Amino acid sequence: MRILITNDDGIQAEGLRALVEVAQDYGTVKVVAPDRERSACGHAMTLHDPLRARPVTSLGHEALEVNGVPVDCVNIALTVLWPDRCDLVLSGFNNGPNLGFDVTYSGTVAGAMEGCINGIRSVALSMASFVSGAPIHYETGKQWLRENWELLVTAPLPELTFLNVNIPSIAPIELRGTRVVGMGKRVYEDRVEVRHDPWNRPYYWQGGVVVMDRNQPGTDVQAVSDGFASVTPITLDWTHHAACESLAHHFRSGVPT
Numbered sequence: 001m002r003i004l005i006t007n008d009d010g011i012q013a014e015g016l017r018a019l020v021e022v023a024q025d026y027g028t029v030k031v032v033a034p035d036r037e038r039s040a041c042g043h044a045m046t047l048h049d050p051l052r053a054r055p056v057t058s059l060g061h062e063a064l065e066v067n068g069v070p071v072d073c074v075n076i077a078l079t080v081l082w083p084d085r086c087d088l089v090l091s092g093f094n095n096g097p098n099l100g101f102d103v104t105y106s107g108t109v110a111g112a113m114e115g116c117i118n119g120i121r122s123v124a125l126s127m128a129s130f131v132s133g134a135p136i137h138y139e140t141g142k143q144w145l146r147e148n149w150e151l152l153v154t155a156p157l158p159e160l161t162f163l164n165v166n167i168p169s170i171a172p173i174e175l176r177g178t179r180v181v182g183m184g185k186r187v188y189e190d191r192v193e194v195r196h197d198p199w200n201r202p203y204y205w206q207g208g209v210v211v212m213d214r215n216q217p218g219t220d221v222q223a224v225s226d227g228f229a230s231v232t233p234i235t236l237d238w239t240h241h242a243a244c245e246s247l248a249h250h251f252r253s254g255v256p257t
């Protein structure tokens with residue numbers, strides 16, 4: 001099996017190494033990842049700057065670091081390293097959760113999304129740690145991935161669908177199992193902090209605190225809060241098909257009802 005690994009925390013990230021350690025037991029691993037952290041870049045693509053890909057030898061597998069974002073990395077990998085495509089794209093392990101709306105900001109998820117667009121089975125993997133700076137339990141992510149590898153790779157999925165996995169950053173013994181769930185709601189508060197530079201000019205720093213309602217049955221948010229790994233199938237078709245039907249009705253009749 002030909003496995004491409006990327007991430008958004010950068011090629012030096014501990015989570016990427018952890019992912020390589022597992023994946024190498026299941027096939028030929030190649031890595032293409034950003035040369036620095038690019039978290040929260042979403043599904044961005046670099047258009048106006050040239051991309052450089054430099055070989056990296058420290059991972060023990062063919063690897064390139066790219067001065068771009070995860071989408072760039074996947075596309076370069078599929079041009080340079082796997083021109084005949086590959087069988088699996090893994091993105092992660094991200095240092096931090098990608099739950100609910102995080103999916104739209106996440107570079108980790110975007111890496112898997114790009115694999116999916118290219119018709120390749122793709123999985124985004126994130127370690128859901130909620131304490132900034134706390135050590136991440138990558139050993140739990142590794143163990144979970146080994147136990148679920150076959151399912152992740154072979155379970156039937158509809159077209160244009162990839163998997164978003166969040167594993168709680170807790171000791172392996174504390175992990176309660178796995179839930180297949182939908183996306184929850186994850187909202188941030190005090191998103192933009194206003195600060196001032198030494199010349200008293202304002203500048204702005206985005207971040208904010210998550211205000212997460214943990215009581216969201218059937219979602220990734222609640223599964224991870226309850227100590228379960230979450231697996232969410234995500235489709236590239238963002239259409240709300242039911243709304244499509246009712247909206248078409250309104251447009252036909254021309255009157256809001």
Ligand code: MN
Pocket residue numbers: 008009038039040094095096108
């Ligand atoms: Mn990240």
